[in-house]
Amino acid sequence: MKQTSIRRVNLLPIAGGILALLAPVVAGAITSNTTISSVISPVISVFTSGPTVNLPVTPTSSGSQTIASDTVTVSTNDPGGYTLTLADSDANTNLVSGSNNVAAHAGTQAVPTALVVDKWGYRIDNVGGFGAGPTSGATNQSISAVKFAGVPANASPNTIKTTATTANNDTTTVWYSDAADFNQASGTYTDIVTYTATAN
Amino acid sequence: MKRPRVMWGLIGVVLTLTILNAAAVRAVQDLALTPTRVQLELNAGGSTGGAVGIINQGDTAYDFRVYPSPYNVTGEDYSQSFSLKPQQVDVSHWISVTTSPYHLTPGQRQDVPYKVTVPQGTVSGGYYAVLFAETVAPPVVPGQTGVILKKRVGAIFYIRVPGAVDEQGSIDSFTAHFWQSAPPLRTDLRMANRGNVHYAVSMEMVVTDLLGKKKADISSSNIVLPQTVRHFVLAWTAAPHYGIFKVSGTVQYLDRSEALPSHLVLMAPAGILVATLVGVVVLIFLAVILWRRSRRRHRV
Numbered sequence: 001m002k003q004t005s006i007r008r009v010n011l012l013p014i015a016g017g018i019l020a021l022l023a024p025v026v027a028g029a030i031t032s033n034t035t036i037s038s039v040i041s042p043v044i045s046v047f048t049s050g051p052t053v054n055l056p057v058t059p060t061s062s063g064s065q066t067i068a069s070d071t072v073t074v075s076t077n078d079p080g081g082y083t084l085t086l087a088d089s090d091a092n093t094n095l096v097s098g099s100n101n102v103a104a105h106a107g108t109q110a111v112p113t114a115l116v117v118d119k120w121g122y123r124i125d126n127v128g129g130f131g132a133g134p135t136s137g138a139t140n141q142s143i144s145a146v147k148f149a150g151v152p153a154n155a156s157p158n159t160i161k162t163t164a165t166t167a168n169n170d171t172t173t174v175w176y177s178d179a180a181d182f183n184q185a186s187g188t189y190t191d192i193v194t195y196t197a198t199a200n
Numbered sequence: 201m202k203r204p205r206v207m208w209g210l211i212g213v214v215l216t217l218t219i220l221n222a223a224a225v226r227a228v229q230d231l232a233l234t235p236t237r238v239q240l241e242l243n244a245g246g247s248t249g250g251a252v253g254i255i256n257q258g259d260t261a262y263d264f265r266v267y268p269s270p271y272n273v274t275g276e277d278y279s280q281s282f283s284l285k286p287q288q289v290d291v292s293h294w295i296s297v298t299t300s301p302y303h304l305t306p307g308q309r310q311d312v313p314y315k316v317t318v319p320q321g322t323v324s325g326g327y328y329a330v331l332f333a334e335t336v337a338p339p340v341v342p343g344q345t346g347v348i349l350k351k352r353v354g355a356i357f358y359i360r361v362p363g364a365v366d367e368q369g370s371i372d373s374f375t376a377h378f379w380q381s382a383p384p385l386r387t388d389l390r391m392a393n394r395g396n397v398h399y400a401v402s403m404e405m406v407v408t409d410l411l412g413k414k415k416a417d418i419s420s421s422n423i424v425l426p427q428t429v430r431h432f433v434l435a436w437t438a439a440p441h442y443g444i445f446k447v448s449g450t451v452q453y454l455d456r457s458e459a460l461p462s463h464l465v466l467m468a469p470a471g472i473l474v475a476t477l478v479g480v481v482v483l484i485f486l487a488v489i490l491w492r493r494s495r496r497r498h499r500v
Contacts, residue, residue: 041234041235041253042234042235042236042237043232043233043234043235043236043255044232044233044234044236044353045230045231045232045233045255045257045353046230046231046232046351046352046353047228047229047230047231047257047258047351048228048229048349048351049228050228050349051229051338051348051349052338052341052344052346052347052348052349053346053347053349054344054345054346055345055346055347056344056345056346057345068346070347070349072351075232076236078236078237079420079421079422080420080421080422083278083280085280089337089350095345095346095347097345155283156281156283157280157281157282159279159280162277164420164432164433164435165420176346176347178345178346187345188340188342188343188344188345189345189346190340190344190345190346190347190348191347191348192337192347192348192349192350193347193348193349193350194334194349194350194351194352195349195350195351195352196282196332196352196353196354197351197352197353197354198236198280198330198353198354198355198356199236199237199356200278200422
């Protein structure tokens with residue numbers, strides 16, 4: 001049988017030679033670090049589902065009630081979260097049409113009561129004493145037992161939501177209602193409500 | 201042959217409705233403010249300037265105004281008030297801004313400069329105010345009875361007038377109910393400030409199992425105003441419904457770091473807890489019965 005001889009080649013000297021040739025390049029390699037930094041600004045934002053909440057009422061002798069909602073959406077990346085308050089924009093809490101007024105309901109956020117005729121108010125499910133609801137919109141219905149509170153004057157805002165961490169499109173639905181009978185003069189009655197969002 | 205046409209028609213309708221719906225959702229006045237808080241240190245008689253950024257993140261243009269207001273809190277949950285309390289210094293007068301309305305189109309940002317000037321002779325300590333950006337109310341729509349809505353967002357100003365300030369902070373309490381029936385696993389921390397200037401507090405709550413393996417690490421930071429106790433809730437929202445955990449942590453404030461007392465917390469729904477207790481009682485009862493029977497057999 002013919003024997004095949006295997007010639008072993010010692011690669012060590014070859015590798016050493018290659019390394020020796022590359023040594024200046026390897027030794028001369030330099031590194032440089034770059035620090036990447038990003039500043040994320042703290043922001044708080046708020047928007048509502050509309051600029052107004054329309055509460056048209058066609059009165060009846062026993063009183064007619066309309067209920068409509070507005071959704072307030074708050075976002076913030078402040079790690080302390082946010083507080084959302086609701087208040088009238090000034091000290092006059094009436095819906096006003098010229099010299100005629102629809103007064104604010106006497107119920108409060110802590111102790112709300114059923115809306116009475118010729119009054120207006122708000123409620124938020126699961127806030128204060130309002131109960132779980134769920135509340136639904138209505139137009140010109142008989143006055144219901146659903147509880148409402150009067151919108152507070154600007155000096156005494158009501159806290160309607162507070163969170164303890166960042167929030168992304170966090171919503172709060174506020175229901176407004178107006179009730180009228182024939183004692184309420186006809187007209188276009190309006191008032192301004194201010195939502196305030198601040199970081200905690 | 202008609203089926204592909206019907207299919208493409210349906211796809212087109214769905215796409216159109218999706219686009220229209222997306223457009224309708226964002227047709228609102230989105231008022232955004234940055235930063236959310238401003239911390240300053242100014243000597244009496246000193247002043248500084250800065251700017252807040254107002255951004256229209258919606259797709260409807262609006263007008264807005266910027267103005268300062270007093271700021272104070274009541275209660276340990278920091279219920280906010282923007283009216284002056286009796287004998288409170290009106291710090292809103294220290295902040296000057298242009299109160300004329302600005303107009304913002306969608307996507308636009310307006311930087312509104314302000315200047316803060318501390319009156320001469322102001323006593324050292326902490327002083328607070330808020331700078332609001334507020335939308336201008338839209339005009340009344342003829343014949344439309346109802347509520348007109350304004351939005352406003354505020355940046356809280358924390359102003360420290362240095363000098364002989366009185367810095368006093370302490371941990372008032374750190375509590376956790378032993379049995380909690382559902383997530384989150386909640387702890388309550390109360391920090392007291394009995395000085396005359398605010399301080400920043402950093403809180404860290406660590407949750408471990410009984411073998412010491414870390415399960416959660418919750419951090420938060422905030423500011424405690426003078427002459428108040430502030431309540432913080434540190435919660436592990438991803439806590440399981442069942443388990444026994446040890447809660448501990450640290451609080452850093454006024455150049456010190458303090459360990460929070462540790463607590464054991466049992467997470468268990470009420471039904472499972474009752475069933476477990478009943479099961480344990482039944483097992484003990486059966487064990488006693490079996491033990492007594494075996495004793496009688498031995499005597500015989």
